[in-house]
Amino acid sequence: MNTLTLNAGRITALGRSELTLLVRNRATLTLALLMPLMMVFVLRSSLGDSEGAQAVGEATLTGGIGMVLLLVVHMNLVSSYVARREELVLKRLRTGEASDVEILSGTALPAAALALAQIAVLTVAGAAVLDVATPRNPLLILAAVLAGVLLLAALSAVTSSFTRTVETAGLTTLPLFLASVLGSGMFAPVDSLPDVVASVCELLPLSGVMTLVRAGWSGGAAGGDLLGAGLTTLAWIMISVFAVQRWFRWEPRR
Incomplete structure (x- = not known):
């Protein structure tokens, strides 16, 4: 790779171009924007006045943060990196002044910003609609989310290397998605699993992020x-x- 330098202006310009392409894909953008609110209202209608609604609501909101990271950052970015590679956009950008890190960061910028906005909406609207206590340590949640965005952006770039086409991105992103949903403690703490299984699941990529998110919310x-x-x-x-x-x-x- 080229020298690891960063220029905010170049990253912003690349991000603006990527955002334009994202906005043109109306179906993907609409689904991404509506997903947090849909998740909150569907859960609210299913919970009713059942006992333990507070705990279930907190688990759903923290799990929803993980879902946003996976769907908006990881799955979206794998498709973006593959599409830009196959269209020779990345190759052309690399012949200019932008460094490799700037190119990758600029491509990831819209997805990261959209994920942060969704998580903010999910946190505020979810806590209000589900009558869930607000996070005890918002800064810890913010740090965990930023770390999750950075981690999944990097993992997306890695996954794109083994993804031949945009159409197959759904298959190559599936293993991390399933492993994270089932084993990273998105909707239930990892320590609720059997000891041996829990020890393995604690080492999954998103497990640390989800532990920090839950700790930031409920302490x-x-x-x-x-x-x-x-x-x-x-x-x-x-x-x-x-x-x-x-x-x-x-x-x-090829």
Whole structure:
């Protein structure tokens, strides 16, 4: 890769171009924008006045944050990277002044901004509609979400390297999606699983992020658990960045 330099102006310009392409895809944009509110209202209608609604509401909102990260950042970005690669956009951009990091960051910028906006709406509207207590530590949630965006953006670039076409992106993103939904504690803490399974699931890419999100919302997590979650997330970010440098494809697969 080229020198790891960053220029805010170039990243913003690339992000603006990517945003224009995203806006033109009305179906994807509409679904992405409406997903958080749809999730909140569907859950509200299904919960009724059942006991434990507070706990279920918190679990749904924290899980919803994970879903937004997976659907808006990971799945959307894999398709974007593959499409720009196959259209030779990445190859042309690489011949200009922009560094590799700026190109990848600019492409990811609209998806990251959209995910942050959705999570903000989900947090505020969800807490109001579901009558759930507001987060105890919003800064911890923000730090976890930003780390999740960075991690999934890097993982998206890695996944795109093994994705031949935009049509097959749904298949290559499925393993991480299923592993995260089932094993990363998105809707239930990992420690509720059997010991051996829990030990493995704690090492999944999104497990650390979700532990931090839940701790930021409801509190009660031990310092050691938070440290472990932070280190796991940091380790996956470093692994993902290394994998991008090693395997990311800038030209179409032949």
